[in-house]
Amino acid sequence: MGEGRLSGFPELGPVPAVVEYGAGMEFPAVARTVLAPVALLAALTACSGSPAPAPAASSSSAAPVEERVPDRQPHTLVLNATGSGSLKQITYTLDGATQETGPVKMPWRQSLTVPADGKPHQWTLEITYSGASGEVDMYSVVDGKESVHTASGGHGNVTGSASIGGSLEG
Known part of the structure; x- marks a missing residue:
């Protein structure tokens, strides 16, 4: 070699x-x-090569992405009192604003608009009856769906009251 x-x-x-x-x-x-x-x-x-460096952050000030909240619509709250006989007095309240009416014959209905503000709204419905016998059915309907329901009744010369209430987010 x-x-x-x-x-x-x-x-x-x-x-x-x-x-x-x-x-x-x-x-x-x-x-x-x-x-x-x-x-x-x-x-x-x-x-042994090191990974490629990450791209530099942009120096432009882009606006932050905002999460879209679906458009809120006001709710429709319908208070109802049905049955036989008449009512001496009806009192209903929405967010502390009280309205009274009476005497009334049944069926009775009152439609209320609840603002679309994302806050809780309190409501009540109270009835007073006296005199003849009968039954009273009270219920609420929110946006077309029944939400709270109660019944009250008696026979003979009856005097009494009943109430329902609830909370609804606007």
């Missing part, structure tokens, strides 16, 4: 010109000596 010298590299001593590799295969010594470290360096560089 012959010996050779690589120019541009520090002196490493004699380098064989041809190395026998396996069953009669020859691999040039220069290629093995030069290419193996280069291939190793390329593999290490590819594997």
Whole structure:
């Protein structure tokens, strides 16, 4: 085997010109000596690379994204008193504002608008009856759906009162 010298590299001593590799295969010594470290360096560089840096934050002041709230609609609250006979007095309240009426014959109904403000709204319905026998059914309807229901009644000369109430978010 012959010996050779690589120019541009520090002196490493004699380098064989041809190395026998396996069953009669020859691999040039220069290629093995030069290419193996280069291939190793390329593999290490590819594997040890750090991830790409994150893009810089924009310096523009974009408006924050606002969460959309569905448009609120006012609620319709309908107070009802049904049955036989008549009522001496009806008192209904929404958020502290009281209205009175009476005497009235049944059925009686009052429609109220509840503001769409996201706040709780308190309501009550009170009835007073006296005299003849009969039954009174009181209930509320919110946006077309019955919500609170009660019944009161008696026989003979009856005097009494009944009430219902609730809360509704506007």
